[in-house]
Amino acid sequence: MPAASAQPRLFTAPAVSRLDNAMVFTPNMSLPVHRWFRYSAGFSAAWVADVIEERERRLGPPNVLDPFVGSGTTLIASQQGGMPSVGLETHSLIARIAGAKLSGWADIVDEFDERGASILASAKPREWPDPPALMMKIYPPETLSALCGLRDAIEADRRGDDVDELLWLALVAILRVCSPVGTAQWQYVLPNKKKASAADPCSAFSTQLAVMASDMRDVGARPDVPTTLLQSDARTVEGVPQGWVDLVVTSPPYPNNYDYADATRIELTFLGDVERWGDLQDAVRSHLMRSCSQHMVRYDAEPILESVELAPIRDELRTVYGRLAEERETHGGKKNYHAMVVAYFHDLARCWHSLRRVCADDSEALFVIGDSAPYGVYLPVDRWLGELALAAGFRSFDFTKLRDRNIKWKNRKHRVPLHEGILRVRG
Ligand SMILES: C[S@@+](CC[C@H](N)C(=O)[O-])C[C@H]1O[C@@H](n2cnc3c(N)ncnc32)[C@H](O)[C@@H]1O
Known part of the structure; x- marks a missing residue:
């Protein structure tokens, strides 16, 4: 086809x-x-x-x-x-989710329907003895038991094929709607914020299966x-x-302290990949771009600042680094933004060098990116990324601003106007 x-x-x-x-x-x-x-x-x-x-x-x-x-x-x-x-x-979790999404096509939808229905019919509530504290904070016991029952039924049905992953995703996708407390990804977890209503696990799973099956039929045959x-x-x-x-x-992640590991803590904990917040560093965060201050506990940024890849922006970066190191001393949280920004731009510089190797001469790279201002210290992210790309051997860059940010929130932490848009780099 x-x-x-x-x-x-x-x-x-x-x-x-x-x-x-x-x-x-x-x-x-x-x-x-x-x-x-x-x-x-x-x-x-x-x-x-x-x-x-x-x-x-x-x-x-x-x-x-x-x-x-x-x-x-x-x-x-x-x-x-x-x-x-x-x-x-x-x-690891996000990669698995993307992988499952890529595997759902019409050729396996009948098997997906059958196995989904049989899981729903066979899943029995199963108590999780001594569950991690987070699970008890966000789920009433009967909801957690119902989710564990579905999890076990899906595991018991594994056959080593794409349908396994699609059924796994159907469960992972409903974990947040089944909690009666605040669980939106951008707010991580707010156990004290109650939602108006929470979905029943079996109904939510059944709805998710139906949506996925309908989409698989719609997208049709697996493309060649x-x-x-x-x-x-x-x-x-x-x-x-x-x-x-x-x-x-x-x-890429923005240098704005969004913690991709913490943002998936509910799923990782439910799946048994982590038990407590401290496990996130080894299990996930240490593999990611260094874009949040929690990442920077064990890094000394001074040697990174001297690395050859950072040469095009080193002087400006050093100034920002110094200002953030000073600013840190005046804030209770003492966040390591100074180290984070150095590591972040070093990571992106390495990325551009690697991209240069795999990109053809007439290639084009579009990066959706936003700037940021930790502790109110402005980082010209799009310009610096463009300059790092040129130093890696790309030909030119331009930036199209698509929206302003940080202009209307009453509780914003600083008043530096920010923007977001598309950095285009030509090979
Ligand atoms: C802004 S999100 C991308 C979202 C994507 N465009 C989408 O529509 O779903 C950035 C992603 O980069 C991933 N990431 C962080 N560090 C990485 C690295 N070193 N290599 C590859 N991916 C990484 C994060 O886990 C996150 O999922």
């Missing part, structure tokens, strides 16, 4: 303000497959589809790379658009196009052939 026949909905999504909404995941919640897991850090699938289409019109079908896959938006858009793609993601997801690091881009990439469409 030609790949193009497997794209009934994505390219017909409303074209309204696709560019303005480029950095927003919410519109994906009405698109097949993309909507299987609400990832607050994601961007717009319709915008990715536009970018790929536009590149194809000008220069022919591109090989696409996303070095920061997240929930898989770029890979799914590439796959549904019939373009070969490779993606990298080092967060290579899509590779590697649990691999954007700083090294291992596993991607030299010169293979024509188009990079991605969004």
Whole structure:
């Protein structure tokens, strides 16, 4: 079956303000497959589809790379658009979620339906003796037992195929809606904030199965196009052939202290990957870009500041580093933002050097990125990333601002105006 026949909905999504909404995941919640897991850090699938289409019109079908896959938006858009793609993601849970989303097609939907129904019929509530404290904070005992019953039934039904992963995702995707307390990803966990209502696990699981099955039927046959997801690091881009990439469409973590490990603590704890907050560092955070201060407990930034990759921005970065080190002493939390910014830009510099190796000469890289101002000290993120890209051997860069940030929140921590947009780097 030609790949193009497997794209009934994505390219017909409303074209309204696709560019303005480029950095927003919410519109994906009405698109097949993309909507299987609400990832607050994601961007717009319709915008990715536009970018790929536009590149194809000008220069022919591109090989696409996303070095920061997240929930898989770029890979799914590439796959549904019939373009070969490779993606990298080092967060084990997020990589597994993206992998499951990439595997759901019409050829396995009947088996998915059957096995989902049999899990629902066979799952019995199962008590979790001595559960981690977080589980007790966010779930009443009967909800936790029902979720554990589903988890065990899914495990017992494993057969080593794609359907296993899709059933696993159906459960992981409902963990937050089943909790009666505040569990949105961007607010991590707020045990004292009560929701108006919480979903019953079996009903939520049944609804999720139905949505996924309907989407698999809609997207149709598995496209005959290579899509590779590697649990691999954007700083090294291992596993991607030299010169293979024509188009990079991605969004790295911003240096804004968003903790991707903590943001998935509910799922990781429920799945038994971590037991307490302190486990997040080894299990997840240590594999990620150093974009949050919690990451920086064990790093000395001074030697990193001297590294050759940071040469183009070193003087400015050193000034910011010094200001943040001073500022730190005047704040109770004593956050290691000074070390974080140095490590962050070093990580991104390494990423550009690795991308240079895998990108073709006429390639183009689009990075959705926002600036930031920890402790009110401004970081010109888009300009610095552009300069690091040039130093790695790319030809030019420009930045299109798409929206202002930090201009209306009453409880904002500082008053530095911020923006978000698309950094385009040409190879
Ligand atoms: C802004 S999110 C990308 C979201 C994605 N565009 C989507 O629509 O779902 C950045 C992702 O980079 C991942 N990440 C962090 N450090 C990484 C690294 N060193 N290599 C690869 N991925 C990494 C994070 O786990 C996170 O999922």
